[in-house]
Amino acid sequence: MRRSRTDRTSLHDHTELRVSVRIICCILVLGLLHVASSVFIPLAFALFTIALVAPVHHWLHLRMPAPLASLLTLLMTVAGLAVFLLLAGWGFSLIAQWIIVNAARLQSLFVLQTESLHPHGTMLMGMFLDNFNASWLLRAVQEIALRVNSMVGLFVLTIIFVALGLFELDGAAGHVENLLGRRSSRRWALAARQISSKLRRYMIIRTLASVLTGLTVWLFAMYAGLELATAWGGLAFLLNYIPFLGPLVATVFPTLFAFVQYETWQAALGVFLALNFIQVIYGSYMEPRLAGNAFSLSPLMVMVAVFFGGLVWGIPGVFIGVPVLITVMTALVPRRAIRRRSCGFPSEEVNDGKQCR
Structure with a gap:
């Protein structure tokens, strides 16, 4: 009994040490x-x-x-x-x-x-x-x-x-096979194909949301009588590729323009609220849910990836944060699941008797 308790204590200490080492490595990598x-x-x-x-x-x-x-x-x-x-x-x-x-x-x-x-x-x-x-x-x-x-x-x-x-x-596949061997290269090639497919799907979703945002902002600017309506629609389309920060910029400048054009803060406030409503519908509601359903990512994870990317890399990190999150989540699929896919078995199927030759 005493030996079993000692083994459990040693295992607990070993687990804590491994977790601490991993945290330190993550901090060092982020610093680099x-x-x-x-x-x-x-x-x-x-x-x-x-x-x-x-x-x-x-x-x-x-x-x-x-x-x-x-x-x-x-x-x-x-x-x-x-x-x-x-x-x-x-x-x-x-x-x-x-x-x-x-x-x-x-x-x-x-x-x-x-x-x-x-x-x-x-x-x-x-x-x-x-x-x-x-x-x-x-x-x-x-x-x-x-x-x-x-x-x-x-x-x-x-x-x-x-x-x-x-x-x-x-020649990338051949270089990886020479470096890692055939079995490991097949697993990495499968992971790379999955990552590429998810990144392309992510950009399709983001482009769809950006186009809808730009068109809606352009139509609203035309309806409200704002000058340079085409410019506001184009900027809304472009800045929507930068989550959170881009839509903020795309709403502030038209609001200032409306303040000068209409000469009342009430009209400027109305423009600001309308543009933010458009951004919320497409950027904060529709797009995160489409991305979450497609990549099994919660809106909270998407938001954390955006702000964490901005913390490490600034504005480029804000844009690339979600693709990096998708890449990491796909690469962290259990090796067993990747091995089974590379052997031709479904990922959901559990069959311990079959081995990859």
């Missing part, structure tokens, strides 16, 4: 990902992009030589990413021009509106006048320029990684 983010961010985006365009590469490879198929896939990928960047540059340039042109009008309208809030209006007006001025606008524009420059560098490095990956895609 944060410190070396300039390398890991474009690498993660490149792997994500390759997973999305792999079917196109395979289709082209069946009809032409492998180098030409890789080159055409790369050109189409660059063209698609360039469209998104041009759309972002077009939309934000319109916003920047509008802010510079209407800064004085916005400031005067704010002064008029806060004067009606006496005695609190004086304090709010003083805080606003101390911060909202030409130098503040200049700093904001400079900060946006720095962000754009960093995104351009990220884009270029990502394209380089994508090019290297596409030209190595055909």
Whole structure:
């Protein structure tokens, strides 16, 4: 009895030690990902992009030589990413021009509106006048320029990684088999196919939600009589790819524009509430439930992945957080289930007598 109790205590201590070591390793890995983010961010985006365009590469490879198929896939990928960047540059340039042109009008309208809030209006007006001025606008524009420059560098490095990956895609299975052996390579190949399939499905769901959001915002802006309705719809479509933070930006700027256009805070509040209602319907209700049903992810897990990715990698991490979560959850499928699938057995079937030869 005493020996059994001692064994249980030793087993408990060993389990605690293993858990502690795993936690320490996770913290060290997260620290490495944060410190070396300039390398890991474009690498993660490149792997994500390759997973999305792999079917196109395979289709082209069946009809032409492998180098030409890789080159055409790369050109189409660059063209698609360039469209998104041009759309972002077009939309934000319109916003920047509008802010510079209407800064004085916005400031005067704010002064008029806060004067009606006496005695609190004086304090709010003083805080606003101390911060909202030409130098503040200049700093904001400079900060946006720095962000754009960093995104351009990220884009270029990502394209380089994508090019290297596409030209190595055909021989990747052979390299993995030489490195890990046939049985292990089959398991990893199956996991890679599952991850790629889920990532493509995730992007289809997100693109559907983004298109619906952009169209609804455009229709609402047209109905409300907002100027630059097409720009607001395009930005809503684009920013919806960045969970939580993107929709916030897509609602704040039209609200400021409505405040200047209608010259009443009540109209601006109505626009803000309507845009947030649209974002909640598509971004916070429909999309998380579609993603959760497709990938067995709860909305809470999706939200944690988004904010945790932002904590480690900033705005790029906010976008890539959910794909990383999908990748990790798929890769953590029990090895037994992956082995049974690679042997041709259903994952739900339990048959201990059959072994993979």
